[in-house]
Amino acid sequence: MIMAQQALDGSDVDYAWTMSPITIQSLPTELLIHVFRLVIPPQDALILLAQVCRRWSYIALDTPDLWRSLTWSNDISPSHTQTGLYQLILHHGQHLSHLSISFTLVAFSTGESPFWVPLRWDTYTWQPFLAHLSNLTILSLNLTNHSRLIYRRKLRPNLFLHFLSLSCPKLVRFSFGDACFETHFTAELFYPDPPTGLPCTVLGPTLPLLAIFLRRLRNLTHLRLIGCESLRNDNTHVFQPALLTTLATELGPRLRDFANYRPESFAAHVTNTIRLDSDADDGGMKAWTAFCDACTGLERWHFGLCESIGDKHMKIWGRKKKVMMREMSLRTATIGGDTWTLTDRGLMEALKACPGLEALKIWRKSGEVHWQATITDRLIAHLPLFCPNLTTIHLWSLTPEPLQLSTLDPLTHLQHLTTLVLCSCPSIPRSSLPSFLLARARHTSSHKPFSLHLRDTDQSDDHRIRTAWSLATDDLADWRRFFDDPRVRLGRFDVKVETWWGVEEEEVVRARFLDLEHAMKDAYGQNVALEVYALGRGRYQQAFVVGHVKVSFWYE
Amino acid sequence: MSDPANITLVTMDGTTFTVPSAYLHRSKLVQDWLRSEGDKQAMEVKHVTPFVLQGVLNFCEIHAEDTSEPLADPADPTKPFEADPRDDAFRGMPDDQLLQFTMAADILQIPELVRLTAQEMASRIDGKSPDQIRAMFNPDDLAEEDVDSDNEMGEVGEEGAISK
Numbered sequence: 001m002i003m004a005q006q007a008l009d010g011s012d013v014d015y016a017w018t019m020s021p022i023t024i025q026s027l028p029t030e031l032l033i034h035v036f037r038l039v040i041p042p043q044d045a046l047i048l049l050a051q052v053c054r055r056w057s058y059i060a061l062d063t064p065d066l067w068r069s070l071t072w073s074n075d076i077s078p079s080h081t082q083t084g085l086y087q088l089i090l091h092h093g094q095h096l097s098h099l100s101i102s103f104t105l106v107a108f109s110t111g112e113s114p115f116w117v118p119l120r121w122d123t124y125t126w127q128p129f130l131a132h133l134s135n136l137t138i139l140s141l142n143l144t145n146h147s148r149l150i151y152r153r154k155l156r157p158n159l160f161l162h163f164l165s166l167s168c169p170k171l172v173r174f175s176f177g178d179a180c181f182e183t184h185f186t187a188e189l190f191y192p193d194p195p196t197g198l199p200c201t202v203l204g205p206t207l208p209l210l211a212i213f214l215r216r217l218r219n220l221t222h223l224r225l226i227g228c229e230s231l232r233n234d235n236t237h238v239f240q241p242a243l244l245t246t247l248a249t250e251l252g253p254r255l256r257d258f259a260n261y262r263p264e265s266f267a268a269h270v271t272n273t274i275r276l277d278s279d280a281d282d283g284g285m286k287a288w289t290a291f292c293d294a295c296t297g298l299e300r301w302h303f304g305l306c307e308s309i310g311d312k313h314m315k316i317w318g319r320k321k322k323v324m325m326r327e328m329s330l331r332t333a334t335i336g337g338d339t340w341t342l343t344d345r346g347l348m349e350a351l352k353a354c355p356g357l358e359a360l361k362i363w364r365k366s367g368e369v370h371w372q373a374t375i376t377d378r379l380i381a382h383l384p385l386f387c388p389n390l391t392t393i394h395l396w397s398l399t400p401e402p403l404q405l406s407t408l409d410p411l412t413h414l415q416h417l418t419t420l421v422l423c424s425c426p427s428i429p430r431s432s433l434p435s436f437l438l439a440r441a442r443h444t445s446s447h448k449p450f451s452l453h454l455r456d457t458d459q460s461d462d463h464r465i466r467t468a469w470s471l472a473t474d475d476l477a478d479w480r481r482f483f484d485d486p487r488v489r490l491g492r493f494d495v496k497v498e499t500w501w502g503v504e505e506e507e508v509v510r511a512r513f514l515d516l517e518h519a520m521k522d523a524y525g526q527n528v529a530l531e532v533y534a535l536g537r538g539r540y541q542q543a544f545v546v547g548h549v550k551v552s553f554w555y556e
Numbered sequence: 557m558s559d560p561a562n563i564t565l566v567t568m569d570g571t572t573f574t575v576p577s578a579y580l581h582r583s584k585l586v587q588d589w590l591r592s593e594g595d596k597q598a599m600e601v602k603h604v605t606p607f608v609l610q611g612v613l614n615f616c617e618i619h620a621e622d623t624s625e626p627l628a629d630p631a632d633p634t635k636p637f638e639a640d641p642r643d644d645a646f647r648g649m650p651d652d653q654l655l656q657f658t659m660a661a662d663i664l665q666i667p668e669l670v671r672l673t674a675q676e677m678a679s680r681i682d683g684k685s686p687d688q689i690r691a692m693f694n695p696d697d698l699a700e701e702d703v704d705s706d707n708e709m710g711e712v713g714e715e716g717a718i719s720k
Contacts (some may be wrong), residue, residue, distance in 0.1 A: 023652075023655065023693065024693035026655075026659060027655070027658065027659060027662075028662060029658075031658065031662050031670070031674065034631045034670070034674045035658075035674045035677045035678050036631060036678075037631060037678075038637075038674055038675055038677075038678035038679075038682055039682050040676045045681070045682065048684075048685065049681070049686075049689070051686040052686045052690055053690070054691050292634060372646060545715070
């Protein structure tokens, strides 16, 4: 502790009287701006801060630096309306660099109108908005619950992109959900070349026009054409392969991020994909090759896979190294084509080209896909060789076929791995999991814990809560050795059993898991956050059960 | 000439503190002074009280051996703020003291301390109404004409927009 050597009068310092009359008004403007910048959420806080006093008002409302970013969503606040957004853009639009707009259509409470539409979602409302956004670099535009939006309120894609590309020439990142538009912004709307040679202005963005827009946006490096959440069953949309040619020609190596589905959410039901075989001439091979060879600067690739992509396509992808690639997310969707021809060999060809990959996420969702040969022990064995820097692996399957993995041992060689998420791997012996976790131990610290998330498979009764049972009964001794290790520090130990009761009574379903609850509590006491809950589903539907185990730990 | 290994700081009331110069390697003001006037006996820190300077120097002592790259700009958005348990004393202090430390950090130009105190101020402001903020930070200091009684400055309107 540092102490004062002397005071003027030679006595100890009396801290009470030495407190100077510094107040909030004494702080320099730059310092207040710094404080204001740290308050979250920024724009709402700034509006409130502006009401504290005259000086704060000037600082909050008239400092361009504080208005570089604007997130406007009626999920965040019901006061986020069109009027509010419009006024903010009029006042601060020229300073805005980042703009994220997300609206969920909600029911109107007074009954005057079926639904309250918070934003006029038509192109001509947007034109004056965009005219004030000349410095915009990032635009994210999304609309959920879109089926409630009347047709004439939707954006006209060609016109919107035309205004956007003229008004916001500095745009670097552009992300939008296809439900914003008059018709879904999907493949059937990307007409490769209308036979007449004239742009199609009615149905949606045509590829020739998209090429013009992309050419205008000289700084664009991130493009996300994402599907919106939908409750429909036919939830796959298909892009024409010529989209790949357009991306290769107009963006090429400057394309850093490409997504054709919403990568942030497992729950999103729509997967956009590119159907290569829809090109009658060469099965889309020319377009695919152009994309793979030209877009070598990709850092993130969130790609919807369908049956039209097989081993031969992945081999072409792997022909040119993608040394910048850091995150690859592949999501499958069946579009009713031929049988899948993508195997672990194809996937290995693709991964071989990405030596710097840090995150690999594979999501298999369709209930009809027979793609069981893709994620295998052989693939896992090659991961440390091809992608030694992996920090995150998600292998998630909701298909009828579980993943064909029987061991996690090769992953112990991935020194940087901190997150492993697995779903439907019934062949991995649960008794091997504690030793796998301990093998990770030397790579962990309180700043870098290791997280394992296992979701048991829902393919058969035996598998549905296999990991939870192993924790409680079958492999209790192995798990206890791990949890009782005095050097293990638990960040998280959650076990969740979800049950949906249908034909069976809720009480019957709950009773089935009482033993499990008691055994878990006896074995782990307060260390485990155990949750067994039941939800109703159709009265005539079978009960559905699935277990989750999440462990996060580090080793001291 | 002063000992180059140590530096003496004099506060507004003449109280002196002599500390190893290495403690203050993150203070741009002190480093500039050492370069230009390092041959003088002591550096005056006129606007800082002994109480606050002692706290600042304790912060510097705690972080003297940190190996992290010095922050060039406390507002650098690319370097997210991470709470350090060693700084808990700063997070627990009353509002008026926090203001004094924020000011002192700014005067001595120690970006890490500016960031810490600004972050703490922001978290205290977060979620508060204008009246609550006025009450927190010395409302007597706000002259009547400073307080926006007629909503001229800006108001969350019916739809949450700024009325101006």
